[in-house]
Amino acid sequence: MMRHLIEPKDLTNDEMLRLIEIGQRIYKDPQAYHGVARGKILASLFFEPSTRTKFSFDSAMLRLGGEIIGFADANTSSAKKGESLADTIRVMSFYSDLIVMRHPKEGAPLLASKYSEVPVINAGDGGHNHPTQTLTDLITISQYKKTLENHCIAFVGDLKYGRTVHSLIKTMATFHSKKFILVSPDELRLPEFLLKYLEENHPEIEIQEAHYLEDVIHEADIIYMTRIQKERFFNEADYIKLKDSFLLDKEKMQRARKDAIVMHPLPRVNEIAYEIDDDPRSVYFEQSKLGVYIRMALICKMLEVGDYAAR
Amino acid sequence: MRLVNSIKNGIVIDHITKGRGLRVYHELKLDTIENTTVLLMNVGSDHLNKKDIIKIEGDFDLNHEILGLIDTNITVNLIENEKVVKKIFVEVPEKVSNLIKCQNPRCISHTDDYAKPVFTLVGKNGELQYQCSYCEEVTKVKFK
Numbered sequence: 001m002m003r004h005l006i007e008p009k010d011l012t013n014d015e016m017l018r019l020i021e022i023g024q025r026i027y028k029d030p031q032a033y034h035g036v037a038r039g040k041i042l043a044s045l046f047f048e049p050s051t052r053t054k055f056s057f058d059s060a061m062l063r064l065g066g067e068i069i070g071f072a073d074a075n076t077s078s079a080k081k082g083e084s085l086a087d088t089i090r091v092m093s094f095y096s097d098l099i100v101m102r103h104p105k106e107g108a109p110l111l112a113s114k115y116s117e118v119p120v121i122n123a124g125d126g127g128h129n130h131p132t133q134t135l136t137d138l139i140t141i142s143q144y145k146k147t148l149e150n151h152c153i154a155f156v157g158d159l160k161y162g163r164t165v166h167s168l169i170k171t172m173a174t175f176h177s178k179k180f181i182l183v184s185p186d187e188l189r190l191p192e193f194l195l196k197y198l199e200e201n202h203p204e205i206e207i208q209e210a211h212y213l214e215d216v217i218h219e220a221d222i223i224y225m226t227r228i229q230k231e232r233f234f235n236e237a238d239y240i241k242l243k244d245s246f247l248l249d250k251e252k253m254q255r256a257r258k259d260a261i262v263m264h265p266l267p268r269v270n271e272i273a274y275e276i277d278d279d280p281r282s283v284y285f286e287q288s289k290l291g292v293y294i295r296m297a298l299i300c301k302m303l304e305v306g307d308y309a310a311r
Numbered sequence: 312m313r314l315v316n317s318i319k320n321g322i323v324i325d326h327i328t329k330g331r332g333l334r335v336y337h338e339l340k341l342d343t344i345e346n347t348t349v350l351l352m353n354v355g356s357d358h359l360n361k362k363d364i365i366k367i368e369g370d371f372d373l374n375h376e377i378l379g380l381i382d383t384n385i386t387v388n389l390i391e392n393e394k395v396v397k398k399i400f401v402e403v404p405e406k407v408s409n410l411i412k413c414q415n416p417r418c419i420s421h422t423d424d425y426a427k428p429v430f431t432l433v434g435k436n437g438e439l440q441y442q443c444s445y446c447e448e449v450t451k452v453k454f455k
Binding site for chain 2: 114128
């Protein structure tokens with residue numbers, strides 16, 4: 001049966017661990033994988049702009065020796081002429097072996113998967129799912145903490161609208177996390193439905209909500225920062241008052257554990273001070289780099305090539 | 312005094328909570344069918360003080376999902392040769408399609424005709440809550 005990746009739970013934990021293992025293998029020796037996707041075509045359909053995700057998929061496919069077709073902006077596709085997504089996908093799936101798509105509408109990749117003749121990978125749908133960011137986060141945690149289990153993770157910033165946070169929380173909960181510390185202003189708290197989900201499905205995980213990062217940073221094995229957007233606040237005064245308490249700087253890092261790591265899905269704006277870029281605990285750029293290798297592993301899986309080739 | 316004959320073959324939608332009969336009538340689009348139909352309102356009842364009743368003579372494809380969303384007091388009686396041959400107690404539907412619109416404005420179902428979501432019941436504390444199969448947002452249903 002054809003597999004798609006629409007949300008993180010489309011993969012079992014064992015499949016995620018295998019992807020991480022292969023991603024790390026590629027990371028150590030990318031040259032060994034050059035050419036495994038030769039003759040394959042990736043359709044890269046970005047109905048809304050993206051820098052990191054689009055180019056990391058492009059880079060991953062090119063490093064595997066495959067080709068790329070597609071568009072980076074819906075204005076240059078026939079969606080602009082009013083074509084339905086289903087029709088675009090039907091046709092593009094004739095031209096390619098794998099579709100990677102980002103779309104501003106939530107649920108669009110699921111719809112696409114129903115009409116595609118080739119596997120579809122969701123590269124972000126509105127504020128909903130972003131499973132390959134989750135895989136990127138997992139390979140980073142595995143790389144620096146050696147295991148995905150038993151961590152105390154502080155999620156900081158916009159926990160209400162941040163899709164990367166939602167996906168990662170749900171996934172890490174299945175890897176026996178010890179504690180989640182949720183640091184956000186009241187306006188950007190983790191949604192109730194997710195708190196309820198954790199309470200009902202993972203009562204063993206301790207949940208703590210906090211307003212100030214400095215109060216809790218010493219506990220965290222992983223500090224997962226996210227961008228707070230000014231437009232999420234009701235007024236500018238609130239934003240100015242709160243933004244500094246969600247800024248990670250040298251002073252706050254002094255309170256962090258020696259073996260903690262700082263992650264961020266990027267782009268950052270002003271939530272991580274440049275002064276901590278050189279701190280060995282700051283791994284957000286490496287996280288971006290690892291994103292290419294986990295996507296190479298994922299492409300291999302979806303195309304059934306390389307380590308995933310039928311024997 | 313009621314001057315309504317009992318029906319020979321058809322459907323009786325009984326025990327509709329007083330005042331909701333007209334809503335049921337409209338939601339089932341009974342004003343668009345050819346069957347003989349009657350809506351009785353404020354009828355005396357043993358179970359409730361007052362109730363509404365709808366009688367539909369002849370064949371009619373009744374949508375039970377709609378009834379479950381409006382009123383779970385309803386019982387549906389199937390009539391053959393003036394006798395009740397089957398009594399169905401309406402329940403809140405576990406899955407609903409077509410009847411609900413997703414409340415999330417960012418959901419693909421609002422912009423693409425191919426996206427026809429199925430909604431799954433996730434809560435019924437005071438109000439019915441249905442989760443969209445596309446965007447997973449929960450929509451609160453206020454049919455009543």
